[in-house]
Structure formats: C-alpha cells, structure tokens
Amino acid sequence: MQTGSQLIEALMSKFGAGIERWEEPSPGKVFLTIQPDILLPVAKDLLITYGFRFLVNVGSDEVLLNGMYVVSHIFSQDRDRLFCCVRVPVNPANPVIDSITPLISGANWAEREVRDMIGVKPKNHPDPRRLILSDDWPENVYPLRKGFAYDEKPEASPDNRVKMKKPPDGARTVPIGPFFPVLEEPAYFKVFVEGEKIVGCDYRGFYSHRGIEKMGEDVLTYNQICFIAERICGICGFVHSTCYCEAVEEAAGIEVPPRVGYIRTIMLELERIHSHLLWLGIAGHIIGFDTILMQSWRIREPVMWLCEQISGNRKTYGMNLVGGVRRDIPRELHPGMLDTLTTIEKELSAVFKAIQGDTSLHSRLRNVGVIPKDVAEEFCVVGPVARGSGVDIDSRRDHFYAAYKNLDVRVSVHEGGGCWARTLVRLDELFDSVRIIRQALQDMPEGNIMAEFDDIPPYKEAVVVVEAPRGEAVHYVMTGGDNRPYRWKVRAPTYPNLQVVPDMIQNEEIADVPISIGSLDPCFSCTERMIVVDRKTDKNCMTGQDLIRLSREKTKKLKMRNTH
Amino acid sequence: MFKTLLQKSFKKSIWVYHTNAGACNGCDIEVINVLTPYYDAERFGIKLVGSPRYADALLVSGPVTRQVLPALLKLYESVPDPKLVIAVGSCAAGGGIWHDSYNILGGVDNVLPVNYYIPGCPPRPEAILHGVAVALGLVPKKISPVVHKEEKIAKWMKS
Amino acid sequence: MLLSKLKQAWICLKAGRVTLPYPFKPLSPPEGFRGMLDIDPNKCIGCAGCANVCTPRAIVVTDTDQDWRRIDFYLERCTYCGRCEEVCPEGAIVMTPVFEMATDDKQDLHVSIELYMGSCGRCGRCFTPVHPLDKLMNTGFREC
Numbered sequence: 001m002q003t004g005s006q007l008i009e010a011l012m013s014k015f016g017a018g019i020e021r022w023e024e025p026s027p028g029k030v031f032l033t034i035q036p037d038i039l040l041p042v043a044k045d046l047l048i049t050y051g052f053r054f055l056v057n058v059g060s061d062e063v064l065l066n067g068m069y070v071v072s073h074i075f076s077q078d079r080d081r082l083f084c085c086v087r088v089p090v091n092p093a094n095p096v097i098d099s100i101t102p103l104i105s106g107a108n109w110a111e112r113e114v115r116d117m118i119g120v121k122p123k124n125h126p127d128p129r130r131l132i133l134s135d136d137w138p139e140n141v142y143p144l145r146k147g148f149a150y151d152e153k154p155e156a157s158p159d160n161r162v163k164m165k166k167p168p169d170g171a172r173t174v175p176i177g178p179f180f181p182v183l184e185e186p187a188y189f190k191v192f193v194e195g196e197k198i199v200g201c202d203y204r205g206f207y208s209h210r211g212i213e214k215m216g217e218d219v220l221t222y223n224q225i226c227f228i229a230e231r232i233c234g235i236c237g238f239v240h241s242t243c244y245c246e247a248v249e250e251a252a253g254i255e256v257p258p259r260v261g262y263i264r265t266i267m268l269e270l271e272r273i274h275s276h277l278l279w280l281g282i283a284g285h286i287i288g289f290d291t292i293l294m295q296s297w298r299i300r301e302p303v304m305w306l307c308e309q310i311s312g313n314r315k316t317y318g319m320n321l322v323g324g325v326r327r328d329i330p331r332e333l334h335p336g337m338l339d340t341l342t343t344i345e346k347e348l349s350a351v352f353k354a355i356q357g358d359t360s361l362h363s364r365l366r367n368v369g370v371i372p373k374d375v376a377e378e379f380c381v382v383g384p385v386a387r388g389s390g391v392d393i394d395s396r397r398d399h400f401y402a403a404y405k406n407l408d409v410r411v412s413v414h415e416g417g418g419c420w421a422r423t424l425v426r427l428d429e430l431f432d433s434v435r436i437i438r439q440a441l442q443d444m445p446e447g448n449i450m451a452e453f454d455d456i457p458p459y460k461e462a463v464v465v466v467e468a469p470r471g472e473a474v475h476y477v478m479t480g481g482d483n484r485p486y487r488w489k490v491r492a493p494t495y496p497n498l499q500v501v502p503d504m505i506q507n508e509e510i511a512d513v514p515i516s517i518g519s520l521d522p523c524f525s526c527t528e529r530m531i532v533v534d535r536k537t538d539k540n541c542m543t544g545q546d547l548i549r550l551s552r553e554k555t556k557k558l559k560m561r562n563t564h
Numbered sequence: 565m566f567k568t569l570l571q572k573s574f575k576k577s578i579w580v581y582h583t584n585a586g587a588c589n590g591c592d593i594e595v596i597n598v599l600t601p602y603y604d605a606e607r608f609g610i611k612l613v614g615s616p617r618y619a620d621a622l623l624v625s626g627p628v629t630r631q632v633l634p635a636l637l638k639l640y641e642s643v644p645d646p647k648l649v650i651a652v653g654s655c656a657a658g659g660g661i662w663h664d665s666y667n668i669l670g671g672v673d674n675v676l677p678v679n680y681y682i683p684g685c686p687p688r689p690e691a692i693l694h695g696v697a698v699a700l701g702l703v704p705k706k707i708s709p710v711v712h713k714e715e716k717i718a719k720w721m722k723s
Numbered sequence: 724m725l726l727s728k729l730k731q732a733w734i735c736l737k738a739g740r741v742t743l744p745y746p747f748k749p750l751s752p753p754e755g756f757r758g759m760l761d762i763d764p765n766k767c768i769g770c771a772g773c774a775n776v777c778t779p780r781a782i783v784v785t786d787t788d789q790d791w792r793r794i795d796f797y798l799e800r801c802t803y804c805g806r807c808e809e810v811c812p813e814g815a816i817v818m819t820p821v822f823e824m825a826t827d828d829k830q831d832l833h834v835s836i837e838l839y840m841g842s843c844g845r846c847g848r849c850f851t852p853v854h855p856l857d858k859l860m861n862t863g864f865r866e867c
Contacts, residue, residue: 134630134667143666151664156630179616179639185584185592186632207632208586211665220778227778227804228661234590234686278593291731297600298738305753312757312818315590316685318804326809327755347734354730604742654779657829658799661779671799673829682825683832685802688752690745695825697746705826712764713837 002080004030007050015042026250028080031461033087036097042086043073043100052077052084053393054106054380055465055474056491059114061145063092065459065486069120071097073107074463074476078398083463085476090120099125106380106496117144132206135161143214150211150218165202167192174510189501189517196509201502216488217480222248222456225488226320232490234315235278238271239468240475240490241320246401247477248322248485251462254453260324261403262444267310267317268402268466269433269440273344274303275469276426279521283423286518287364288556292355299347302340309333324450334441345434352427364554365419369504369516372417379500383471383493384429385520388422390415395467402466406443407436419519426521429469459486468493470521494522511554577609578700581619581643585636585672587626590686591653595623603689610696621648621699624676627655627662628669640676648699650680652692657681752820757803759821762796762834766815768852769794769838773807773816782807789842796834 004024011032012019018038023031034042046052052075060070068089075084090097099122101107111122112131119142122128133143138157142148167173176189186207192200212232216225229244230237242264249256277300284292304314310329311317319325329337355361371381376389386393394411396404412428414421458481465472471493480486497520504520505513584592598605599612613619616639628636640649651672654660659670672678682695697703743750752758769792774782781800785793807816826832841851 136630148666150666152666154666179583179635185589186586186635207629207635208584208588208626209629209631209667210586210627210662211667212662215662215665219780223806224776224778227802227806231588231590231661231685231802234588234593237588237590291735294601295731295734295738297597298602298741301597301600301602308756309753312755312805313803314686314688315593316802318757326805350730350734354727354734357727358731359727601738601741602743603745607742654800654802657832658781658797659779660800661802663779663800680825680827681799681829681832683799683801684822684824685804687824688822690750691822691824693746694823698825698827703746705831706821706823707759707826707831709830709832710762710834712835714764714839 002050002077002082004028004082007082007084008032010050011042011045014045018042025460025462029083029085029250029463031085031087033089036088036090039073039086039088039098040100040103043075043103046075046084046086047104050077051079052082053377054100054104055472056476056489056495057107057110057114058476058487058489059118059120059144060478060487060489061118062089064146068092069095069118071114071118071120072476073100074474076399076465078393081399083399085461085463095120096123097121098123101125104380105378106499109495109499110491116142118142119145130162132209134209143211144217148214150214162204164190164204165200168199170194171199185522191505191510191513193510196511198505198508198510198513201505203498203501205498213488213490216485218484221483222322222485225485226322227318229490230316230318230320233492235275236271236468236470236473237316238267238320239466239473240492242268242402243464243466243473243475244477244488244490245320245322246466247462247464247475248456248479249451250464251460251477251479252453252456253460254323254451254456256324256451257448258403258445259328259447260449260451262440263325263329263449264320264402265404265407265440266329266437266444267307267319269437270303270307272433272469273430274300274307276430277303279426279469280423283419283515283518286514287361289361292351295351299344299351302343306337306340309336321450322456323453324448326449328449329444337441338438341434341437345431348427348430362420365423365515365519366416368419368508368512369519370416370418371500371504375500375503376417379503380496381471381500382496383468383521384422384425385471385497385500387411387413387425389417393472395465395472399465401464403440407439409436419515422519456483470494471497494520498522509554577611578620578648578696579611579613579618580621580623580696581613581616582623582625583636583639585624585626585632585656586629586668587653587655591625591656591684594686594689595625595652595692598689598692603693605693605696608693608696616643619643619647621650621696623650623652624672624678625652625656627659628672628675629667630669631667633669633675636675648679649676650682650695650699651678652682652695653687654683654685657683660685752822756820756822757805757818759819759824760796760798760801760807760834761817761819762836763815763817764836764838766813767794767836767838768813768815769840770812772810772812776806776810778802778804778806786848787837789847790839791837792840793835793837796836798832798834799829 008022015038018035021033055074055076058072062070071088073086097120114120116132136156138154141154171192171194174191188204190202226241229240232240277296281293281296308314311319319327371389373390376386376391392413396409410432412425414424456479458479461478463476465474473493474491476489477485478487582595651657656672662668680699684691698705771784774784779800779802781797783795787793808818843850
C-alpha cells in the first residue's frame with residue numbers, strides 16, 4: 001500500500017531538481033508542478049512503475065496568476081486510492097509540450113482538445129487534427145483563453161474542415177453521417193469496408209459542443225453551475241452535478257452532513273437503474289428485438305415516477321447545491337420506494353431468465369465487438385466496457401465519494417470482452433443497485449441536508465471521480481474569486497470509450513457495427529452516424545436505415561441457422 | 565386559410581422524424597418514451613420514421629451548434645412539403661441555458677421556421693403528446709402572455 | 724431456446740395493457756412537481772433576487788426610468804430548476820403543476836411586470852418598493 005506522501009518521496013528522490021512544487025491538500029490527492037523537460041520520464045514512471053492509469057489532460061490559462069499556460073495531466077491509482085495531478089507550465093510565447101500519446105494511446109483526444117481550446121501544441125502527436133471546434137471555426141482563436149469572451153462569435157472561416165483519413169487501397173468508404181435513426185445525437189463515422197468486412201474507421205464528432213466549461217468560468221456562479229452540469233447529459237446528469245459539487249466541497253474544505261451523502265447515493269443508484277434499462281431497450285432495438293425495447297422501458301417507468309415524487313422532475317433532478325441537497329427523502333416515501341424496488345427486481349429476474357437461455361441472442365452478441373484486455377488498458381476505457389474485458393475498476397469501490405465508504409459494492413467483472421460480456425455486467429449492476437438502495441435507506445442517518453460554510457477560498461484545486469452508469473466521470477475544479485471557479489474541467493465516461501471504436505470494429509462485419517457501438521453505451525453527447533461506402537464500387541450503397549435493416553436481418557439469419 | 569389547409573392535410577396520422585441538433589439527450593429520451601407502452605403515441609397513428617423523406621413533421625431538440633448547422637439545413641430541405649417543425653424542449657425553444665454561448669446559434673427558430681414550441685426541461689411525454697395534439701389542431705393551447713403595469717399606484721403617488 | 728421465447732411471451736402477456744388514460748382523462752402530476760411558473764405581480768417587490776440566481780438568465784431586470792423597474796421573464800428558456808421560487812422573499816414566484824405549455828407563438832411564454840419603485844435620495848436610481856402603508860392607502864383595507 002502506498003500513500004500520497006510515500007509517492008511524493010519516491011518521485012522527489014528520483015526527479016528532485018525537476019519538481020518545482022508539491023502539495024497534498026487532501027489525503028491521496030497529490031498535485032505536482034514540474035518542469036516541462038521531465039514530463040515524459042515522470043509519466044513513464046507513474047504509468048509503468050507505479051501502475052497508474054491516465055484519466056485526462058486539463059489545459060488552463062493561468063497567465064493572470066503566474067504568467068503561464070498550465071497543462072495538468074491527471075493519473076489515478078485504483079489499488080491505493082491515489083490521484084496524481086502533474087502540472088506542466090508552458091510559456092505562452094512558445095506553447096509546445098511533449099506528447100504522452102506514444103506512451104499511452106488513451107491520451108490521444110485529451111491532447112488534441114488542449115490544442116483546440118488553449119493552443120498548446122503536442123509535439124510528436126500521431127494525429128494532431130482538430131477535434132472539438134466546428135469546421136468553420138477560424139484558426140488561432142482559442143476559446144478557453146481568458147481573453148476570449150464566452151459569447152464572442154468569430155466569423156465563419158470555412159476552410160478549416162477536418163481532413164478525414166483516406167481509405168486503404170481497394171476498400172470503400174461508408175459514411176455514417178450526422179443523423180441516424182436509432183442512435184440519437186449527431187456524430188460522423190467514416191468506415192472503410194472491403195465487401196462486408198471493415199478495414200478501417202475514422203470519426204468526426206463533437207457536434208454537441210456547447211461551451212459548457214467556458215460558461216462555468218465566465219458567467220455562472222458556483223450554485224448555478226450545478227444546474228448546467230446536470231444538463232451535460234440528460235441520462236446521467238445527476239452524476240455530473242454530484243461530481244462537481246463534491247469537487248468544490250473538497251477544494252473549499254466544506255464538510256457535508258452524512259445524510260447528504262446517503263441521499264446522493266440513492267439518487268445515483270436510481271439513475272443507474274434507469275440508465276441500464278434504457279440501454280437494454282436500445283440494444284434490443286438495434287438487433288431487431290423490439291420486445292425488449294417495449295418491456296424494459298415499461299419496467300423503467302416506475303423508476304421515473306419515483307424520481308418525480310422525490311425530486312419534482314423525471315430527470316434533471318435539480319437536487320444538488322454546493323454544500324448539500326435541496327430536497328430531503330422523508331420517511332413517508334420509504335415504503336413506496338421499497339415496493340417499487342421489489343416490483344422492479346421481480347420483473348428484472350423474469351427478463352433475465354428469459355434472455356439468458358436465448359441462443360439467438362448469444363450468437364448475435366457473443367463474439368461481436370471484442371476488446372481484448374490489453375487494448376482496453378492501453379486506451380484507458382472505463383465502466384462496463386472495461387469490466388466486460390476483465391479490467392477490475394469501479395470508482396465506487398476504489399475512490400470513495402458520497403456514502404459509498406459505508407456501503408458494500410459488489411463489482412461484477414466478466415472475461416470475454418464482447419457485447420454479451422458487457423450485457424452481463426450491466427444486468428449484474430442492476431440487481432446490485434437495488435440492493436444498495438435498500439441498504440442506504442436502512443442506514444441513512446438523521447441530520448441536516450445543507451452545510452453551513454463561509455466564503456469559498458480562491459485558487460484551490462480538487463479532482464473527484466464518480467461512477468456514472470457508463471463509466472467514470474472526472475471533474476477538476478480550481479476555485480476562483482468572484483463566486484465562480486477559475487477552471488472547471490469535465491471528462492465524460494464516453495470520451496475514452498469512443499477512442500477504442502476503430503480497434504473494436506476492425507475485421508468485423510458491417511452488420512455488426514451498430515450493436516458494437518451501441519454496446520459501448522455511448523452517451524449520445526457525441527456519437528454516431530455512419531455512412532457505409534463500399535470502396536470497390538465507390539457509391540453510397542447504404543443509409544442508416546439500411547444499416548439497421550442489415551443488423552436485423554443478420555439476427556434472422558442466425559436464428560434460422562440455429563433452429564436447423 | 566393556411567391553417568385550415570394544414571389541418572385538412574394532417575387529418576389522418578402524422579409521421580414524425582426526430583432529430584437532435586446538439587442536445588443533452590433528455591428530450592430525445594422523452595420523445596422515445598412517448599412510444600413506449602405507458603404513453604403509446606402509436607394508437608394515434610403517430611409513427612417515428614427512419615428517413616426524413618417519409619416524414620410529415622420534424623421534431624427538433626437541442627440548441628443549434630455551429631457544427632450541426634449545415635446538416636440540419638440539409639435535413640430540413642429533404643423533408644417534403646407540407647411539413648411542420650416542432651421545437652421540443654427549452655433548448656430548442658429559446659436556446660436554453662446556453663443561448664449565448666460561443667458555439668451556439670440560439671434556439672431552432674434562429675435557423676428554421678418553427679411552427680410549434682413545446683417547452684420543458686425535459687418536457688414530460690404527456691406534454692409532448694399535448695404539443696402534437698395542439699399542432700394538429702385537436703386541442704386549443706392553454707397559455708397566453710401576461711403583462712402588468714402598476715398604473716393605479718403610480719397615479720396616486722404622483723398626485 | 725423455445726423455452727426462452729415462451730418466457731418472453733409470458734412476460735408480455737402478464738403485463739397486459741398498461742397505457743395511461745391520458746389524454747382522455749386529465750392527469751395531475753405528484754406533489755412538488757416543478758411545472759410552469761406563476762408570478763404574482765402584486766407580491767413582487769422588485770428585489771431582482773430571482774434574476775441573480777436564474778441559471779439560463781431568463782429573468783431580465785431593466786430600470787426603464789427613475790421610478791419604474793421592468794422585470795421580463797422569458798419562459799421559453801426556463802429550465803424549471805425552482806431556484807427563483809426558493810430565493811423570492813415574498814413568495815411571488817410559485818411553481819405550479821402545469822405542464823401543458825405547447826404553443827405556436829413564443830410571445831405566449833413571456834411575462835412582463837412593471838413596478839413603480841421608490842428612488843434613492845442620493846443617486847436617484849430606483850431601489851425599493853413603494854412602502855406597504857402607502858400602497859394600503861391607495862388600495863384600501865379590504866383589498867389587502
């Protein structure tokens with residue numbers, strides 16, 4: 001077991017001269033400021049020697065504080081409950097930094113994002129194209145710099161279209177373009193096929209980039225950001241708002257009453273239940289199994305009504321504020337909640353037994369979309385995608401938040417790495433969530449639901465992770481003056497998961513692509529739309545509708561094969 | 565006159581194409597919820613179609629981002645006339661929380677001609693059903709603007 | 724394989740018909756539902772606390788004159804978070820259970836209140852509502 005101080009000692013003894021400053025504001029969270037030339041050796045040490053996992057990069061404009069741009073690389077170590085945030089100051093006159101993507105592929109998008117938003121270019125990056133900003137955004141205008149106002153709208157400059165990759169020889173391109181019938185949210189995948197087999201893929205997403213971080217820094221106050229954080233994603237909104245509130249509470253040193261933790265835990269687990277049932281329905285719809293769509297969404301409705309009774313709205317509960325929650329869960333609601341949970345558990349068991357023996361589902365899902373364990377670790381995937389490939393990580397057990405320190409979480413890990421393994425992980429989590437809510441209702445202590453606190457001190461940092469239904473969400477907050485944060489960074493769980501798509505669909509059939517991508521449970525804040533272009537005949541042979549039809553026909557074919 | 569023509573053309577059942585122009589998905593999930601057994605829009609003949617060419621109405625959710633704008637305009641053109649555009653949710657109706665952010669062009673009515681608005685964050689499935697019923701002319705709308713000025717008190721204070 | 728299909732069919736049959744009778748019967752949401760705002764202009768004192776906390780900045784306060792303050796509510800942007808109701812010291816903003824807000828004209832969703840305020844003796848800007856006793860002298864005891 002290693003503590004934060006032991007880690008700092010080990011790093012100081014090796015890199016002493018290069019580390020300018022270190023601090024550990026809360027136990028287990030280490031913040032180091034290092035010189036840019038030792039970034040690669042420090043990152044290598046953390047990743048390989050100490051077994052850390054890369055989370056995200058944060059690019060911050062601290063010119064007003066210390067005259068530099070700062071790129072913070074955040075790593076986490078699940079076994080010892082440690083976070084290590086490595087801050088690298090970059091001179092604004094020459095904004096270049098060493099890229100760590102050659103060390104760990106999971107840093108690919110994070111470094112491109114820093115380039116887009118702050119303008120710090122990663123040296124030796126394998127793919128330094130534009131990632132987030134729109135195709136008509138002018139060059140050299142960086143939104144997250146302090147000189148850029150949040151509502152400034154620069155002139156359109158149409159020549160900055162992202163150059164998509166060219167297909168290899170002999171293959172056709174299938175563009176899956178922004179609007180797709182089954183998967184909400186716009187996104188653009190360009191898939192290269194030879195006949196029926198996939199040989200490559202490229203992706204252009206971020207159609208839903210709304211400038212949330214900039215608004216959080218410029219125009220909204222601490223309490224208002226709780227509500228905008230909830231609308232980052234409509235399905236797992238409470239996760240983001242809890243993560244943000246906990247980060248500010250940690251940075252400011254606010255002690256929340258214990259009852260608050262239990263209320264947040266109950267709402268988080270309710271969200272997990274409704275999110276997994278939603279996914280089950282959508283996955284069934286993609287493979288042509290509309291019965292599952294209707295039945296799982298029917299089972300899901302009582303959860304939405306329950307959330308409405310507790311919080312006033314079916315989703316976007318609006319219950320979190322910095323320092324506590326707005327509404328309590330009074331004792332009169334407990335019997336109703338327990339009844340709903342019992343009904344859901346019963347119906348879920350019936351559904352589970354019914355689909356467990358369904359061999360047509362097995363043949364459709366078992367070896368489809370396989371992600372081997374080493375690929376999963378290389379791209380730092382999170383959530384059920386990682387647990388379905390044998391990687392044992394879960395923030396509820398590894399990094400405590402809300403009331404999870406006092407609750408018993410059973411993490412379900414399956415080998416296999418295909419869509420079926422991920423389905424099993426999600427079904428196990430559903431049953432576990434019901435059990436956790438029952439335990440939390442029983443153990444909930446009495447007390448206040450809002451902490452009393454003074455002004456929030458400026459320029460304090462904190463990192464918090466929360467396990468969303470799709471994986472781990474990371475929020476980094478540096479408090480500022482003027483009742484708003486100086487820098488707020490959000491990393492949604494689908495961010496690393498999407499980076500693994502080209503590797504996952506390589507050598508698969510085109511009909512399996514919708515379900516493979518669907519099994520990642522992409523949080524439609526950024527994905528989908530594919531157009532299939534067959535390179536050989538070079539015409540747009542399929543639309544999104546055709547792709548779904550292909551996916552369903554394959555199910556029929558497999559069913560017929562199994563019955564004969 | 566256009567209204568009666570519209571009502572006549574949509575007397576039977578209306579086929580809807582749903583699109584997300586940069587939203588958080590809350591409204592999209594509620595739209596799909598309308599098809600599930602508890603709310604069941606299909607008993608009114610409202611069907612969600614997979615291609616805009618078969619659609620009578622376009623349900624748009626989300627504020628319009630710069631990136632999605634060209635695709636959205638192309639989509640609007642591919643829906644055949646006569647068509648209805650319904651903006652679902654607070655983001656589509658007026659831009660929502662991010663109406664003045666750098667990457668957002670405001671509500672859908674800054675980009676397309678919107679016929680009906682269904683506010684809510686997200687609107688309940690029943691509210692969406694009501695909204696489509698208002699769009700078809702089956703029920704009257706239930707809200708009206710409020711303007712208040714304290715004339716009486718001002719007059720007395722000034723006298 | 725056949726058994727699992729039978730089990731699935733049984734689940735569907737057992738559930739039966741669950742469709743809610745809305746829209747043929749009216750529906751009332753549960754207590755505490757955050758629906759449309761109802762603003763009582765007679766209770767409003769023009770403190771603009773609601774405008775301070777409104778997350779989508781849908782409440783805009785303009786001082787049109789030395790004595791007049793206008794508060795505009797652009798309810799098409801409202802996210803129904805309920806912070807304005809929490810913060811209002813007079814209880815002038817209330818969240819009702821109304822959720823049927825569809826309309827074809829965005830103006831239907833605008834509320835505009837113009838209040839006659841008292842002004843500061845030094846800088847001249849309006850900052851305080853008319854004194855309740857003065858109000859009472861005008862409207863009479865019966866109307867309070």
